[in-house]
Amino acid sequence: MPAFSLDPPQTAWCAELRTLAAERLRPLAEKAEPGHVNRPLVTELGQLGLLERLFTSGAVDLCLMRESLAYACTEAETALALQGLGAHPVHAYGTPAQRERWLARVAEGSAVAAFALSEPGAGSDAAALELRADREASRPGEAGGPGAPASSGDSPVASLAAEPDGPARWRLTGDKCWISNAPEADFYTVFARTTPGAGARGVTAFLVPADRPGLTGAGLDMLSPHPIGTLTFDAVPVTADDMLGEPDRGFRVAMGTLNLFRPSVGAFAVGMAQAALDATLAHTARRDAFGGKLKELQTVAHQVAEMALRTEAARLMVYAAATAYDEGAPDVPKRAAMAKLLATETAQYVVDKAVQLHGARALRRGHLLEHLYREVRAPRVYEGASEVQRGIIAKELYANLEAGQ
Template sequence: MDRSFLDWPFFEDRHRELAAALDEWAGAALPVDHGDVDAACRGLVRDLGAGGWLRHSGGEVLDIRSLCLIRETLARHDGLADFAFAMQGLGMGAVSLFGTAAQRGWLERTRTGAAISGFALTEPGSGSDVARTATTARREGDGWVLDGEKTYISNGGIADVYVIFARTGEAQGARGLSAFLLPAETPGLRVVERIEVMAPHPLAHLRLEGVRLPADALIGEAGSGFRIAMTVLDHFRPTVGAAALGFARRALDEAVIRVRERQLFGAPMAELQMVQGHIADMALKIDAAALLVYRAAWTKDMGAPRITREAAMAKLYATEAAQQVIDQAVQLWGGDGVRRGTMVESLYREIRALRIYEGASDVQKLIIARNILEGA
């Protein structure tokens, strides 16, 4: 793989050392067998914790460049490993950034791989439109009672703890939401459906029926849930772009191997100018995506309070570009490119969801446009 991007001024020596060490670890430990997805994810979280990689996934200060480098590296080796790492960070993101000392006790478990976390925001009637959240949390005595449904919840069914968002009614729309820390064994929380998707990920539809939580389960202040959710996504959206970048780099590597080895019209495919043009286009998209991803990460690490525009650009461009790069890799592989079990076929299934979760591509365009128009 081309590692020249690590020489860019976005990075410090510690980032280069992290990328090299993780790449060596991943080369020996990945990929894993995806036959039993739940078992694979549990094993990956355990192994990532034992290797010390999960220590980067949470804490009062998140180094976004490290998160991006880890996700890019893991995605290049095994998409499920990237998923397992990412959810330990996203799932506990609200606790890392807004949790009390007692709530951060969960980080000791998620950062070592002793517990699995989940982020429960999406509902059947509200995906990207978080303001339409219908799950409710009402005060009762000195605690809260939650009712509602969440769907497409990553790690649903295997998580030990969730951060869940519910309407507490301080105001209409987005200003009336709050975030709660919800242990998975809490009575009233049920997994009503496991959701199978094209790439192997543990997802579930959850139902909350009279779920009782103590007062100290509230993360931050009542009514601050939307701000918490958006702040968490600001931190983690660039890492989605980084995962897409890892998939795209692997696709380019596989395409280069293919065109150098495959004979066409009496010569390697790599000698055809049209093929060279495709390789150039793929490399160009990858470098442009990397610049946007690591600009966003660097900007946040340098102390910017918000990186809404930079994060949206990174997530949008990197995921869309990776889809195009992987599609071109499949094309260069020909019939073998759609054969189940080949790397490019696997990448083709892995990349599609990244253009949807944590804000679909069209929503990212709205975020970028509104940010520009508000500042005009």
């Protein structure tokens, strides 16, 4: 794959995004109440046309947006990313009716989306989902209803074609946890088990509006500027019209979404690392210590060089993965996992070194690095922790070995 480099229009667009983030988005972020959806910020992202680009651009453009916004306003970056994460399954797998109802509202910032995959007992092991989608009992006279012959071999998703009086129906029962934008989103992409004991092969994706009866939620007090919460499904009704993709193939919907967004999580991390690096360059160039400037100390200069080296290496891997996604390369899962892993671990390293070189001032509330120090930790956990990414990489490597590639 050729080396990635930005062309002049991309460079200009990134500069424009940084300016917009600093001048129009950061003031809205600073006015927000932590732990709640910042709807004015989401609306502004829509008015700037950035949310619409979630559905019209490729992975490279998504990474450019996330890196540029993260550099100047991490809250804006996260708001944009969560809209994309929650709505991409609708864009990629939804029915025309689902797309018509929701995507325009997401693009304009009037509807907030959420991606509901994790559960109390199924975080990193997403194939262990337990939220049940129980098939509703058929009405008298219908197949499987009272008075109808019993079938001992039917799976819970058998006969998913439309029934005589309407589409197939289920009740969702169980809990979701660690869901960004919950419980304040307007709709959720929900992954539920339709076939017990089938692992990843028995999960179906549903689009569930927040006002469905039986759906409730609560916020969690987290180290996060955006809401993260739990969802409780008490026999929440859904039908085949709410399904995203095919029955029992919801894990493909989840992984397809994550393969797109994992490299862009890396771009978010690279944006934070670059902001920390630039702040460190400025600080060490002007700070007097030990009879000179900090930058004149070899140990400081070498640390700054290492920070720059790792940031650039992470950036190149992120955009290589995004380019592979846009070109439909066969090794996207491996590249996406590598990009997220390297970039998020790199950002943690760079921000930590930046704090160390700034000293106590970096830990003062309101300092850029105090903010980044809090923000940089979570990406190593969500959308697949670093350990999960290593597992994906190893699995792909051995699969290629067995295939003789």
